[in-house]
Amino acid sequence: MTLEAAVRVRRDGFTLDVTVSVAAGETVAVLGPNGAGKTTLLRALAGLDDMEGRVTLDGEVLDDTDRGVHVPAERRHAGLVFQDHILFPHLSVLENVAFGLRARGKPHARAAARRWLDDAGLGDRAEALPRALSGGQAQRIALLRALATEPKLLLLDEPLSSLDVSIRAEVRRELTRQLASFNGVRLLVTHDPLEAMALADRLVVLERGEVVQSGKPEEVTARPRSRFVADLAGVNLLRGHAHGDHVTVAGNEALAAAGAGEGDVFAVIHPRAVALYRTRPDGTPRNVWYGHVDSVDAYGDRVRVRVVGPVPLVAEVTRAAVQELGLAAGADVWMVVKATEVSAYPA
Amino acid sequence: MSRTRSRVPVLIGALAALGLLLFLLPLAGLIVRAPWNQTLAELTDPTTTTALGLSIFCSLTATAIALVLGVPLAMILARTHGTLRNILRALTTLPMVLPPVVGGVALLLAFGRRGLVGSLLYQWFGIQIPFTTAAAVMAETFVAMPFLVIAVEAGLRSLDHRYEEAARSLGAGYWRVLTRVTLPLLRPAIFSGAVLCWARALGEFGATITFAGNFPGRTQTVPIAVYLALETKPEAAITLSLILLVVSVAILVGLRDRWLGV
Amino acid sequence: MRKWLVALTALPVLASCMGTSGVCAVQMSCGVGPSRTMLTVFAAASLQPAFDKIGARLLTTSNIASTFSYAGTQTLTTQITQGAPADVFASADTAHMATVAGLLEEPSAIFAHNRLEIAVAKGNPKGIHSLADLSRSGLVIVLADPSVPAGKYAQQALAKANVTVHPASLEQQVTGVLSKVALGEADAGIVYVSDIITSGKVDGVAIPDGQNVIADYPIGILKSAQNAAGAKAFVALVLSADGQAILKTAGFEGV
Numbered sequence: 111m112t113l114e115a116a117v118r119v120r121r122d123g124f125t126l127d128v129t130v131s132v133a134a135g136e137t138v139a140v141l142g143p144n145g146a147g148k149t150t151l152l153r154a155l156a157g158l159d160d161m162e163g164r165v166t167l168d169g170e171v172l173d174d175t176d177r178g179v180h181v182p183a184e185r186r187h188a189g190l191v192f193q194d195h196i197l198f199p200h201l202s203v204l205e206n207v208a209f210g211l212r213a214r215g216k217p218h219a220r221a222a223a224r225r226w227l228d229d230a231g232l233g234d235r236a237e238a239l240p241r242a243l244s245g246g247q248a249q250r251i252a253l254l255r256a257l258a259t260e261p262k263l264l265l266l267d268e269p270l271s272s273l274d275v276s277i278r279a280e281v282r283r284e285l286t287r288q289l290a291s292f293n294g295v296r297l298l299v300t301h302d303p304l305e306a307m308a309l310a311d312r313l314v315v316l317e318r319g320e321v322v323q324s325g326k327p328e329e330v331t332a333r334p335r336s337r338f339v340a341d342l343a344g345v346n347l348l349r350g351h352a353h354g355d356h357v358t359v360a361g362n363e364a365l366a367a368a369g370a371g372e373g374d375v376f377a378v379i380h381p382r383a384v385a386l387y388r389t390r391p392d393g394t395p396r397n398v399w400y401g402h403v404d405s406v407d408a409y410g411d412r413v414r415v416r417v418v419g420p421v422p423l424v425a426e427v428t429r430a431a432v433q434e435l436g437l438a439a440g441a442d443v444w445m446v447v448k449a450t451e452v453s454a455y456p457a
Numbered sequence: 458m459s460r461t462r463s464r465v466p467v468l469i470g471a472l473a474a475l476g477l478l479l480f481l482l483p484l485a486g487l488i489v490r491a492p493w494n495q496t497l498a499e500l501t502d503p504t505t506t507t508a509l510g511l512s513i514f515c516s517l518t519a520t521a522i523a524l525v526l527g528v529p530l531a532m533i534l535a536r537t538h539g540t541l542r543n544i545l546r547a548l549t550t551l552p553m554v555l556p557p558v559v560g561g562v563a564l565l566l567a568f569g570r571r572g573l574v575g576s577l578l579y580q581w582f583g584i585q586i587p588f589t590t591a592a593a594v595m596a597e598t599f600v601a602m603p604f605l606v607i608a609v610e611a612g613l614r615s616l617d618h619r620y621e622e623a624a625r626s627l628g629a630g631y632w633r634v635l636t637r638v639t640l641p642l643l644r645p646a647i648f649s650g651a652v653l654c655w656a657r658a659l660g661e662f663g664a665t666i667t668f669a670g671n672f673p674g675r676t677q678t679v680p681i682a683v684y685l686a687l688e689t690k691p692e693a694a695i696t697l698s699l700i701l702l703v704v705s706v707a708i709l710v711g712l713r714d715r716w717l718g719v
Numbered sequence: 720m721r722k723w724l725v726a727l728t729a730l731p732v733l734a735s736c737m738g739t740s741g742v743c744a745v746q747m748s749c750g751v752g753p754s755r756t757m758l759t760v761f762a763a764a765s766l767q768p769a770f771d772k773i774g775a776r777l778l779t780t781s782n783i784a785s786t787f788s789y790a791g792t793q794t795l796t797t798q799i800t801q802g803a804p805a806d807v808f809a810s811a812d813t814a815h816m817a818t819v820a821g822l823l824e825e826p827s828a829i830f831a832h833n834r835l836e837i838a839v840a841k842g843n844p845k846g847i848h849s850l851a852d853l854s855r856s857g858l859v860i861v862l863a864d865p866s867v868p869a870g871k872y873a874q875q876a877l878a879k880a881n882v883t884v885h886p887a888s889l890e891q892q893v894t895g896v897l898s899k900v901a902l903g904e905a906d907a908g909i910v911y912v913s914d915i916i917t918s919g920k921v922d923g924v925a926i927p928d929g930q931n932v933i934a935d936y937p938i939g940i941l942k943s944a945q946n947a948a949g950a951k952a953f954v955a956l957v958l959s960a961d962g963q964a965i966l967k968t969a970g971f972e973g974v
Contacts, residue, residue: 158622183625190626196619200641209637210627259627570859571903585859587904588887670888670899671864685891688793689866 111168113263113295117154118162119147126150126319130297132312137289137296139310141303143338147319148299152265155297156190157183167295168262184213188263189256194272195248197240203227203251204236210259226254230288245273246281253288264289266298270305282308303342307331315339333455335376346379346423357454363420366396367452375454381414383451384425387444388435397447399423403439406432417445484702491699492692499696507674508682509700515590515678516658519597523605523654528640528647531609553603560599561667568595568668592669593676597658604657605650612646613639656708660701758785758949759804761795763811763936764892765833765869765910768917769969770809773953773962780956783949791867791892799941806944807953809936811893812868816937824947827939830957832972833911834931835869835876837924838900845906847924850880853907861896861905862886869893872932873909880930897921916970936971 111134119126126147132138140148154161157172157180165173167188172181189210197206204223211219227233232251240248249269256264269285270278286309289296300306306313306327313330315323315338323335331343340347350359352370357377359365365377391398401419408414413432415425423445427437437443499505534545552560568575568586578584586592620642624634640647662680669676671685679697686694758777762770767789774785788795792811799805799819808823809830810816816827839847845858853860862884863870870889877884887905890896896908901920911934915923938957940950956962963973 156622156626158625183622184628184630186626188626190623192619192623196617196623198620198623198638198642200644209624209629213624213628213630213633255627565902565904569902569904588859588861666891670861671890672886672888676888685864685866688791688797 111262111293111295113155113165113167113297115155115165116163117151117165119150119154119159120162121150124319126154128314128316128319128321130314130321130324132295132297134293134295136311137298137309138312138314139306140297140299140314140316141306141342142299142301142316144301145318146301146316148301148316149267151316152190152267152297152299155263156188156265157181157186186263187259187261188265189259189261191249191252191256191264191266191269193268195240195252197243197248197252197255199240202237202239203232203243206240206251207255207258210255214259223258226258227251230254230284244277246277246284249273249281250284250288253285257288257292262294264292264294264296266296268300268302268305269298271300271302278305285309333376334378340378344381346381346384348377348379348421350375350377352454355449357452359421361420363399365421365447365452366449367454368449370452370454371456373456375456377452377454379423379447379452381424381426383447384423385446386415386417386425386427386431386435386437387446388442390444391446393446395446395448397445397449397452399445401443401445403437403441403443405439406437415443417443419445421445423447487695487698487702491695495692496696496699499693500700502693504673504682504686505693505697505700508677508679508697511590511593511674511677512659512679515593515597516601516655518594519601519658520605520651520655522594522598523602523658524647524651527602527605527650527654528609531606531613534606534610535613549606550603552600553607557600557661557663558667561596561664564592564596564599564664564668568592587668588670588672588676590669590675593665593678596664596668597661600661600664601654601657605647605654608650608653609643609646612643612650616642652708656705659704755782755784756946756949758783758806758946758953759788760785760807760809760953761788761790761799761803761805762807762809763792763795763868764789764894765811765914766809766936767894769831769913769966769971772965772969773956776961776965777953777956781949781952783946783952785953789894791863793866793868794891802943804943804945805941806946806950807938807940809938809957810868811934811936812871813935813937814871815868816939819939819941822941822943823939824942824944824950825940827937828954828958829935829974830938830954830962831936831966831974833913833934833936833970834972835872835909835926835934836912836915837907837926838897838910838915838918838921839907839924840900840903841920841922843922843924847907849924850877850882850926850930853877853884853909854882858906859887859904860884861888861890861899861908863893863896863909864889864891867892868934869896869909869911872934875932876909876926876930879932880926911970913970933972 113132116129117126128151140151142148150159153159155165161173162175163173171179172186173179198209204220204227207226208219208223211222224233224236227236230250232247235243235247243251270282273281298309310327313325313327314321315330315336317336317338323330323339330339334340334343334345334347337347348359350357352372352375355366355368355370357365357367357370357375367377399419399421401417404416404418406413406415408429411429412426413429415427415437417423417425425445530549534542537545565572565587567573570576570579570585575586620638621634624638629637660680662684665676665678666681671677671681679701683694683697686697760770770787774787777783777785792815795808796815796818799808799822808819837847839845847853862873865871865874893910893914897910897914897918899905900908901918915921938954940947940954944950967973
């Protein structure tokens, strides 16, 4: 069972153009900053919004603009889990979970719903109303409600973002467990990289309506192709033109990079590899740049120092180092990066 | 409540007190000047009980019609946008701003024996609407339905679309979504709209007396009876007024915060 | 800014001078004319066409501007007993005038008589020729409420003729009955002769003297009149040959 989707949505000066293919048993996370078009994509796949293009699920055509085919949301076998559960407030938990079964005319809906709840360990909340539930419980029940109809496609819209950070981990674990036993196609959208990395087998990075990167989470973060992914991976990302051992970046600055190759490249420098000096150093490194400290942020024992200058970089140093060097906003620094620490790959 | 030294609260307090007096004094006058020793006799007087029974019947019927016609109208209004919506909105709220007597005249011109539609009804079926209880119900529906429509439309607009979308994603078709999700969630708005509609219908005078006329037991509702009684038997008028006052207070107290949300 | 305020406050003053209540009853305080005075007359609805003309006549002869409040006699009576400001009161029956007898300057005088007539649509399409015809089934009949003089008289006439009528509506003033017939909403109604003559939109069917009722119209000056002199002039005109001629033209019977 596979979802094949080529979705185009044009609205208010924004264009979404995404082609994605998801196989059953695989969880794909569509990751991107807010405004990238993630929810638009989800709603189009759910059949709630208009789109152009073609969507097929398990061989059945759900949308085909060329042939004028559009299966309305209520006839797709697609389960939808919203960001803030959207459980029907006037129905009990049991009635919520049974809703889809009733709608599809399945007999013994209540009994089936009760089984789903019991299996998930939520049987004791069956008669409660949604407003009596905790955020985590509500979200889990929302997932059960979608799963109860045994859909072929499960769509999750930022399933964890409305939850308290403290319970996110626990709900994430539950979610993973639940998803693992679901046999259909799973697609979730999120702007939270942690959510994506933890839940997904494959990442699709969406920015301004376009797919900029796709692949396994480790691959994507190891070789970021956009600022967004670079930020999420916590690395410095520069773009330039490679020529042998050098990469020329913006402002005609040259990076010495071992084995850079030829052509347009992304150059990645891990903040740990950036050394800071108060005076211009003498030594082997070819990459020495001057700059001013823009901000200093502590993360436990480590400190991230953001430096602006001809080559803007973020350096990660120890607290002691910050104190000894007297690094504060406005201070002059010299940055040093060994050529071997610059990794370049084709853009 | 803390005391402050600034002048503004005192001014606002004084103005508010004046406003409150404007409401309180007429009601106080009604209660204080009521001939309480005669009230019981008046309450059992046939004129009073007939008018009361008729008023309750007509106002409840008008509310029922308003529900059946008004909720779908509100649904259409909530889904339209732009110029069309403004036009429809203006039409449905017109009876609210029109002087009731004008409404009565308009009803005559539409449904009277020589009216636009009324003339056809008379010629083809011999149906005459003016001077009937149906006419009283129509007059009350005309002036009171807008209250229901406005309340329900507001309720619909403030409803989170996603509930209906969730229902659809679970396989619910149009009617199931409407009956199992939308209408139950709309119940507070429908309820407070219906109560306001009923209260307005109960108190309607101008359109009723113009379109339906005045006849005891058929079209003489409580407000009309009060108007008549004022000139012939003021004690009856006061008693009837007190009854309506008690009913209105009961409605408002019963609704408490709910109607303020409309 | 000041000028605007002055102008703004002057407007209501000017308006009330030229307006309805007897604020400017005293001569020379309005600047509208050397000796024009204002007069407030409460009169039964059936008197409107005749009194409008009499008021116009009074303006040209005595420079008195009359403002009329026409309504059902019972409504006016209630208003007067509640203290509404009026100089003259013309009632459609003696019973209502009797209730305000204590508020009159001097005993009232009868100034006109009226009789009842059946109003029907132009051309009398339903073929109504007598009071007895009013009890025919299928007819929509409208009467004035018994609390209105015209309604009371109508009941008396029907009783004399031994006819039972089931009216569709009981109107608050006799002109309401007339308008329902004129609009075509009612097939017939019992109104005054004067109403039919001045209306022109309906036809009349006479009621024989034996069944008819003669309404006595009294007129009185109120003790609380702001313009006593003007009130006297008005009453005098009503009782004069000129006034009586106007009343006769309107369908009333003179005294």
